Amino acid sequence: MSKSLLVLSGGHPYEAEPFEQLIHSLGDWDVTHLVHPEAEEAVGEGAAKDADALLFYDMGGYIFADDWVTSRPPSEAYRRAIIDRFASGRGAVAMHHALAGWADWPEWHDMLGGRFLYTPGKVRGAPSPDSGYRHDVDYTAQVVADHPVTAGLPAEFPMCDELYLAHVFEDDVTPLIRSSHTFTRDNFYSATLAISGTLYSNEGWEHPDGSNLVAWHKQVGAAPLVYLQFGDTPETYANPHMRKALSNALHFIAGETP
Template sequence: MARDLLVLSGGHAYDRPAFAALLASLGEWDITHLMHPEAEEAVANGRALEADAVLFYDMGGYSFADKWVTSRPPSEAFRRAIVERFASGRGAVAMHHALAGWADWPEWHDMLGGRFLYTPGEVRGVPTLDSGYRHDVEYTASVVADHPVTAGVPATFTVTDELYLAQVFEDEVEPLVRSDYSFDREHFYSAALGISGTLCSNEGWDHPPGSNLVAWAKRVGTAPLVYLQFGDSPVTYANPEVRRLLANALAYIAGDTA
């Protein structure tokens, strides 16, 4: 019997047919794919509590206009539903730009284990520069843990994807996969400059070096959570090792091996 997978997207552009093909490759799942704002409403009404697995591929809470971005927190009902899911011991998988979602809900980033900032702000009370991005990076990914999520994945594999220079709470997560790319300001562009109209620039942006983690696992209370940084483009969606990692992660948080 197929299990129930709830997929949330919206708030960030992506190739819908290619992403649908990725979801179709995952095996025996009965998939409900909802986009914001319907996704937020459905979760607030209890949909996430019913699902065997939840995949966050969304970036909620943002409005982009006039070369800048504004943000808002999720509804209180949405927050309660997510907290309740984790409190019940039921986990989730988050991918790629989910690390930037819900900028005005700090607990979300505590649950994920990291945070991408579009504009300078604070992370856990510390003033922090906006995060960095770099598209179409070809890099070697290395598995660094024997874990159900990495089962069957080669020790090293090649990925072409967007990478982030962002906050990762490494002391609170279990590293799964690392990248050999250089995570320093010379190799990334400022997100704030990008949304202001100056794309692919790091002028005047002195971001410190960051973590090279591109996949990790952690617990939210007793619930399993997996974050996969992969997921920007059709090339990434079609990568067989990315597909394997995602399939393993969903099976893991659904209770197969959690």
């Protein structure tokens, strides 16, 4: 009997057909795919409560307009539904731009184990510059833990993907995979400059060196959460090692060891 997988997306552009192919390539799952804003309402009404696995490929809470971005917190019903799911012991996997979602819900980022900032703000009470991004980075992914999520992966494998220079709360997580890329200001572009109309620039932007961690596991109360930084393009979706890691992660958080 197949298990149920609920996928949440929306709030950030992606290529829909290749992504659909990805989420239906991960094993014998009964897949339900919900897109924001309908996804937020459905989860608030209980859609995530009984799903065996939950995949966040969304970036909720933003409105991009007039070369700027505004944000809002999730509905109380959505917030309560996610917290209650983790409290019940049911886990989740989060991918890629989920690290930037729900900017006005700090608890979300504590659950994820990191945070991407589109504009300068505060992270855990400390001032922080906006985060950095870099598309189409060719790098070597390096497995750093013997873990169900990394089972069957080679010690190193090639990736081409967008990377982030963002906050990773390494003290709170179990590292799984690191990137060979160098996570310094000179190798990334400013997110704030991008949304204000100047793409691919770091002029006048400063950011401290960041973590090269691109996959981790952490506990959220009684439940497991896995974050995979992979996931920007169809090329990434098609990478067999990325698919293996994602499939492993979903089975792991659903209580199955690959």
